[in-house]
Amino acid sequence: MKSPFAKRLRYWSLPSWSLIPMLACAWQPSAQAQPGAQAQPIPVRVEQGTVQGFFELRSGDGRVLASGNASQVAHGGRISSHTLFSFKDGSIDEETTVFSQQRTLHLITDRHIQKGPFFPHPIDVSIDARSGQVTVRSTGKDGKEEVKVDHLSLPPDLANGMVPVIAENMRPDAPQTVSMMVATPQPRLVKLAISSLGEEAFSVVGSTRKAIHYQIKIELGGVAGVVAPIIGKQPPDIQLWIIGGEAPTFAREQGPLYPDGPITTIQLSGTDWPVSPKSGD
Secondary structure (H helix, E strand, C coil), X not given: CCCCCCCCCCCCCCCCCCCCHHHHHHHCCCCCCCXXXXXXXXXXXXXXXXXXXXXXXXXXXXXXXXXXXXXXXXXXXXXXXXXXXXXXXXXXXEEEEEEEXXXXXXXXXXXXXXXXXXXXXXXXXXXXXXXXXXXXXXXXXXXXXXXXXXXXXXXXXXXXXXXXXXXXXXXXXXCEEEEEEEECCXXXXXXXXXXXXXXXXXXXXXXXEEEEEEEEEEECCHHHHHHHHHHCCCCCCEEEEEECCCCCEEEEEEEECCCCCCEEEEEECCEECCCCCCCCC
């Protein structure tokens, strides 16, 4: 596949381990996850391959907080991806995702770990989509590990670890809504409404490129969805940029890494962006 950055090299597509599942946690009451009535698998328009990529995680004032290394391996119709962000303060943000891409995208397993000084509430969430088992490991107020295991009926559009991959498979003129499992620490499903805000410019070594800017709204649903805006706890929108063309590629993602956390930016190493990108507000 062709890439804007290197001939026949396609940068690894960053899963959305980073900004969405942990962000939604603080705005959910404990509730049993239920399958979405309108949930449908996402058709595959762009097949993923075996690649490796490097990323940087920056603070709101532009400081580099962590370096990221990502690898993705294709085994027939199954993709295994692993991302590790190593923070300067010793913190770790790590996610391993396995999904299939045979005509439609289906999550198989996902594990997301956040720990270290940067994260006020360390957590380890594992999802086995086929069996429906969701395991949440967290640290209680007494400092001891707490483990919660649930067996749930999960929808076919479950997007944990796959949101940028889903955006790459979208048509910019066709908004998409998918499901996301969050831990409160009790598992619960929320909806992600993904829509395009048009193209925006960025640069690579002084050369101007364009990326499609997607906005992701977290829809809580139920009583939580009604109460959250009133009490000021509605999750902020997540911003995502995808390079279009024949080989759509993740470029950038912006939002807090955890509930009530500061806005951070994850982007491909070596790319430069406007100081104040369009937010969609």
